[in-house]
Amino acid sequence: MVKVVDFKKIVLVATIFFILGTGFLVERLIFFNQTARAVIFRYSKEIISFNLPILSDGSANEVFKIENLIRFSYPLFAATSVQEIEDSPTYEDDAIVIDYNQDVQKAQKNGQIESQNEYIEFQKYFENSTQKSGFYNIEVMNQTDYKVDVDTLLKTSFKIFNGKKPSILIYHTHTTESYNTFSQSLVYTPGSTDRTLDFNYNVVRVGEELKKILEKQYGYKVYHSKEINDYPEYKGSYSRSLKVIEKYKSEHPDIKVFIDLHRDAIGSGSKKMKVSTVVFGYEVAKVMLVVGTDKLGLFHPFWRQNLLFAVHLQKNLSKICPQITRPINLSAARYNQHVSPYAIIIEVGSNGNTLEEALRSCQIIAKALDNTIMGR
Numbered sequence: 001m002v003k004v005v006d007f008k009k010i011v012l013v014a015t016i017f018f019i020l021g022t023g024f025l026v027e028r029l030i031f032f033n034q035t036a037r038a039v040i041f042r043y044s045k046e047i048i049s050f051n052l053p054i055l056s057d058g059s060a061n062e063v064f065k066i067e068n069l070i071r072f073s074y075p076l077f078a079a080t081s082v083q084e085i086e087d088s089p090t091y092e093d094d095a096i097v098i099d100y101n102q103d104v105q106k107a108q109k110n111g112q113i114e115s116q117n118e119y120i121e122f123q124k125y126f127e128n129s130t131q132k133s134g135f136y137n138i139e140v141m142n143q144t145d146y147k148v149d150v151d152t153l154l155k156t157s158f159k160i161f162n163g164k165k166p167s168i169l170i171y172h173t174h175t176t177e178s179y180n181t182f183s184q185s186l187v188y189t190p191g192s193t194d195r196t197l198d199f200n201y202n203v204v205r206v207g208e209e210l211k212k213i214l215e216k217q218y219g220y221k222v223y224h225s226k227e228i229n230d231y232p233e234y235k236g237s238y239s240r241s242l243k244v245i246e247k248y249k250s251e252h253p254d255i256k257v258f259i260d261l262h263r264d265a266i267g268s269g270s271k272k273m274k275v276s277t278v279v280f281g282y283e284v285a286k287v288m289l290v291v292g293t294d295k296l297g298l299f300h301p302f303w304r305q306n307l308l309f310a311v312h313l314q315k316n317l318s319k320i321c322p323q324i325t326r327p328i329n330l331s332a333a334r335y336n337q338h339v340s341p342y343a344i345i346i347e348v349g350s351n352g353n354t355l356e357e358a359l360r361s362c363q364i365i366a367k368a369l370d371n372t373i374m375g376r
Helices: 005-031 034-044 044-051 059-062 066-073 075-079 102-108 113-130 150-155 205-218 236-252 302-320 357-375
Strands: 096-099 141-142 167-171 222-224 253-265 271-274 276-279 282-285 288-290 328-330 342-351
Touching: 066 342, 075 271, 150 302, 167 205, 167 236, 205 222, 205 253, 205 357, 236 253, 253 357, 271 342, 276 357, 282 342, 288 302, 302 328, 302 342, 302 357, 342 357
Parallel strands: 141 328, 167 222, 167 253, 253 342, 288 328
Antiparallel strands: 096 271, 276 282, 288 342
């Protein structure tokens, strides 16, 4: 009796193995390639919408949250930024271009209660989360000709805690820097919210949030200077903030860590760029660490220690939330960081981010600071 070969079954089985094998290769070869991963993610909306027409509708797109579905299915995409604006060019650090429209500010003000509720929900998610990432990538945007070996810095142990938690000073060289949030106390550029004297809407508010978290949740003594250093004159801001630092050092010798908290400014005119990512379904501002050097000839014996501090802080930020970090900026300028081996600039978001996004980032920054100080 001659056995009849069922070619249909053979083709079906072969097709299944081919699909599984292709999926495995894609997972191993493409998703582990940063450039390929970024390209796929950038056009993920179009790919999914083409295969599932139901998602091509704008309202359905919003309901299904395509970016979150992708991040859930493929955790590697958690480190990839989302391009929210159609037909926009790609900028450094995947910044999102926004058209600043002053007319929406009143609506934002009316929605502040809702934003506060969202912040409380985000805080609950963060505090109850036990997720930890074993993946982190430390990048340094080196604006000097000094050689930097990140691997060596990561292997170098770092710890500030010596039996007692050090006191921290938070100050603001550019005190009036503000966010894309409504405020009536505008300065410099009429009709914009890039800078304001209103402490409820500028970086002082973010500094106060960071102070509160560090004190209440992690037990640090935190001093927060609200001295205005960049108004009425912007020039000389760092000279004025140095006087603030020296005053606090003299009055409070227990201060070991010095944080100059800023927000970045990206874009010009009506085009502002925001740097953000999604954590627990909420948008948070990205963080950039800035380290000064003696490249311009100014006395700065601590810049290498400050860089070591920054690299380990970046490591801990990445462990908590890989997608929140931007490359460390190693600058030729000194930025008053010669005052301590534990001095750093932390830039929370940009002028395109909202205040709420910057406030959410404080939870992550505080935890990373504590881990770094304690030598974790």
